[in-house]
Amino acid sequence: MSAVEQMKSVPVNRLPMPTYRFLKVNEAELPLPEGAVTCKDPLAGIDLPEGLRVTAGTFAGMEEALREIPTGMGEEADRIFAQAGCPASVLSVQAGVQAAEPVILPVTATVGVSSLAAVTVRAEEDAALEIVIDLTCDAAGCAAARSFFGMSLRILAGDRARVKLVVIRRFGAPMSDLIDLGIRCGEDAAVEYSALSLGVRGGSKAGAGSFQGVLATLAGDRSSFIDHTGYYAGGHGLLDMNIIADHRGRDTRSDMIFRGVLDDHAKKIWRGTLDFKSGAAGSAGNEQEDTLMLSPGVHNSSVPLILCGEEDVDGRHGATIGQLSDEILFYMSSRGYTAEEARRLIVQARLKSVAREIPDAKLRWEVEQWIEREIA
Numbered sequence: 001m002s003a004v005e006q007m008k009s010v011p012v013n014r015l016p017m018p019t020y021r022f023l024k025v026n027e028a029e030l031p032l033p034e035g036a037v038t039c040k041d042p043l044a045g046i047d048l049p050e051g052l053r054v055t056a057g058t059f060a061g062m063e064e065a066l067r068e069i070p071t072g073m074g075e076e077a078d079r080i081f082a083q084a085g086c087p088a089s090v091l092s093v094q095a096g097v098q099a100a101e102p103v104i105l106p107v108t109a110t111v112g113v114s115s116l117a118a119v120t121v122r123a124e125e126d127a128a129l130e131i132v133i134d135l136t137c138d139a140a141g142c143a144a145a146r147s148f149f150g151m152s153l154r155i156l157a158g159d160r161a162r163v164k165l166v167v168i169r170r171f172g173a174p175m176s177d178l179i180d181l182g183i184r185c186g187e188d189a190a191v192e193y194s195a196l197s198l199g200v201r202g203g204s205k206a207g208a209g210s211f212q213g214v215l216a217t218l219a220g221d222r223s224s225f226i227d228h229t230g231y232y233a234g235g236h237g238l239l240d241m242n243i244i245a246d247h248r249g250r251d252t253r254s255d256m257i258f259r260g261v262l263d264d265h266a267k268k269i270w271r272g273t274l275d276f277k278s279g280a281a282g283s284a285g286n287e288q289e290d291t292l293m294l295s296p297g298v299h300n301s302s303v304p305l306i307l308c309g310e311e312d313v314d315g316r317h318g319a320t321i322g323q324l325s326d327e328i329l330f331y332m333s334s335r336g337y338t339a340e341e342a343r344r345l346i347v348q349a350r351l352k353s354v355a356r357e358i359p360d361a362k363l364r365w366e367v368e369q370w371i372e373r374e375i376a
Contacts, residue, residue, distance in 0.1 A: 008032060010076040012178070013213050013242035016273050017307055025269055025303050028240040030073075030211050031176055032080065033114030033148035039086035040117040042105040042133070051097030052129070059088040059118050059152070066090070066120055069154050071182035072213025072242045078180075081118055081152050088118040088152075091131070095124040095158070102130035102164075102359040107151065109137045109171060114148040121154070123161035125186075130164040130359045135179075137171040149177040157189035159220065165191070166358050169210065170198040170370055178211045187220035187249070194357035196367070197231040199374055200239045200266070209238025209267075216245050218252035218283075227256040230354030232347065232375050233266035244273040245287075247280040247313070254285040259354065261347050262291060262298040273305040276313040284314040291321045292350065294343065348372060 009029040018026045043054045059081040071077060081088070093099060107117055123129055135151065149171070157163050167179060183191050193214065200210045210233075216225040225245055233239045245254035254274065262268055274285035291300055304317035324343060332342035351371050358364040 012073040012077050012211060013240055013271065014074055015271055015303065015305065016244060016275055017305065019303065025271065025301050028211060028269065030178060035114065037084045038113050038115040039084055040107060040115055041087045041089055042107050042117050042119055043089040043091055046105065048103065049099050049101055051094045052099060053092050055090045055092065057088050057090060059086045062088050066154055066156060069156060069182040069184045070215050070217065071180045072215040072244055073178060073180040073211065077152065077178060080150060081116055084116050086116050086118055088120055090120045090122055092122045093124060093127040093129045096126045098128040099130065102132055104360055104363060105131065105133045107133060107135050109147055109149040112147060116150045118152040121163060122156045123158055123163050125158040126160045127158065128162040132166045132358060132360060132363060134363065135169045135171065147175045149175065151179050153181040155183045155191055157185045157191050159186040160188045161186065163191045164359065166194045168196045168367055170367065176209060181214045183216040183225065185218050185220050185223035185225065188222045189220055190224045191216065192226040194354060195229045196351065196354045197239065198351065198371065200231065200233040200237040209240065211240045213242045214244065216254065217248065218246060218254065219248045221249040222251045223249055224253040228354055228357055229258045230351050231260035232351060233268055234263040235266065237266045239268045241269065242271045244275060245285050247276045247283040247285060250280060251282040252280060256287040258289045259350050260291055261294060261350060262300060263294040265297040267299040269301045271303045272317065273307065274315045274317065275307045276310045276315060278309040280310045281312040287317040289319040293321065293323055347375060351375065
């Protein structure tokens with residue numbers, strides 16, 4: 001066990017270009033774990049298909065090429081992992097290797113323990129890989145124990161590489177957690193990211209909740225990034241997101257779609273940025289958010305942002321935020337559903353639309369069953 005520098009919180013999820021301070025959306029304050037921290041290594045002892053290998057290492061000693069991949073939550077989040085002395089093993093896919101099966105990494109948060117885990121994926125030229133990270137809690141006691149869990153992820157996609165990453169968060173308890181992702185794409189590389197945040201319920205503890213950041217650096221010409229995110233937040237849950245597509249190469253593409261549900265007294269802050277740097281001529285980006293609010297007590301803040309340092313680009317964003325319409329409820333009632341049954345079916349359908357991105361059939365079925373059981 002290691003200790004993280006004793007500070008109560010650190011600023012994370014900063015907007016690339018600040019807006020009015022009174023809106024209180026420029027950054028988030030991440031509450032730090034108290035006391036000792038346990039480090040987990042999700043890549044330890046796993047069976048790998050041919051052509052894949054794991055190289056052991058530490059977060060602080062990570063090689064420069066990987067350490068310099070920026071992440072969505074920022075350097076402050078990196079410092080948490082480095083101070084804890086956590087391992088940061090690298091999963092590498094050799095050039096030209098097309099992994100036949102997805103790599104499944106189950107990671108379990110422990111009751112009453114603050115824990116951190118880091119995974120780095122390096123896909124060499126013309127390689128292809130699907131990886132699924134399934135985050136769960138080992139008991140319902142995580143709520144009372146005020147557990148903390150943090151995961152740092154990095155993807156380095158070489159020229160013409162294809163990587164699909166799916167992260168499933170189904171703790172089912174009001175605990176604090178962070179999921180931080182950094183991506184760097186070479187020429188003609190493509191990274192697809194699907195995130196499913198289930199059961200963000202939070203608690204009365206100020207600042208407790210789920211903090212998530214993604215920064216995709218499209219450095220190579222004709223590289224692309226796709227983000228499909230689904231979420232459910234209820235109770236007094238807090239969901240704070242910062243998603244950035246950094247277009248640097250020519251003719252790059254990004255497509256980011258966020259669909260979620262807020263219930264009870266949940267709070268969500270979503271920052272979505274398309275950043276077109278000078279030299280990204282011919283690039284295009286799209287970000288769309290669709291939030292369903294089921295209660296008058298929820299609080300939603302959406303901050304779509306487009307930054308242009310290049311003239312020949314196409315950036316689009318939009319947000320749809322609202323409640324279940326009377327027309328939908330009337331239609332469902334005409335088919336024999338009560339208002340509560342209609343509400344449940346619509347909420348679960350939204351989440352299952354993202355669960356379909358899970359490439360492993362068995363795990364996909366388990367997650368769909370979890371949605372039906374836990375999100376009613």
